Amino acid sequence: MTTTKRAAELRRALRSFNSECWSFDAEPTVRLLRGYEVAWNAALPWLPLAQQRLGEAAGSPSERARWQELIDKVRPPKSGRLKGTSYADLVSLCAAVRAFLNALLDAERPGPTVAEIAEYVRRAVRAGHFLPGEPIHVGQIAEEVGSPPDRVRRALQDVGDSGANTLTAAGQLASVSVRPMQTATAPRPTSTP
Incomplete structure (x- = not known):
């Protein structure tokens, strides 16, 4: 299935799911159980693709954790029993199914992976493009690498978590004590479909 067709199917699934979610009622119990069924039926066909995305995120701890959390939140209980049946x-x-489908849709957008963006930032810091203590702005990097800002935020989280850099309270990366490399430029990450 092509990326364009998959994105169109994801959009249709999300629209269908959203329209059915608005028709739920807290009573009676049958309607509530039907709501769970609708939610899981919207997510289940997309779990293999989400598992694929999880595998592709091997180079990014934050991206792996994100995909694992998204998958865990929408997967029906293994026992087949509901832990809670409240509204x-x-x-x-x-909400978890919406986030799951939107994440899959976002992953269909072209641009470098989170791991590639994180490596780009690390190289740029080592090359001296970002001076120690200088904030690195999400929008600037997103524009440079041709990526959605959310991917850049997750990449900056990975870079910050690696210990070589820290994140500021505003969510910007502030580089610290990094010796510049000999090269003058940081290579741009390659775009993957």
Whole structure:
């Protein structure tokens, strides 16, 4: 299946799911159980693709954790029994399914992976493109590498978590004590479909 067709199918699944979610009612229990069924039926066909995305995120701890959390939140219980059948639990499940489908849709967008962006930032810091203590802005990097800002934020989280750099309270990366490399430029990450 091509990326364009998969994105179109994801959009259709999300629209269909959203329209069915708005028709849920807290009573009676049958309608509530139907809501769980609708939510899981919207997510289940996309779990293999999410598992693929999880595998592709091997170079990014934050991206792996994100995909694992998204998958865990939408997967039906293994026992087949619901832990809770409250309306609040159903609303939480619906929010998780929306986030899951939106994440899959976002992953269809072209651009470098989170791991590639993180490596680009590390190289740029080592090359002296970002001076120690200088904030690195998400929008600037997103524009440079041709990536959605959310991927850049996750990449900066990985770079910050690596210990060589720190994240500021504003979510910007502030480089610290990094010796510049001999090269003058940081290579641009390659774009993967």
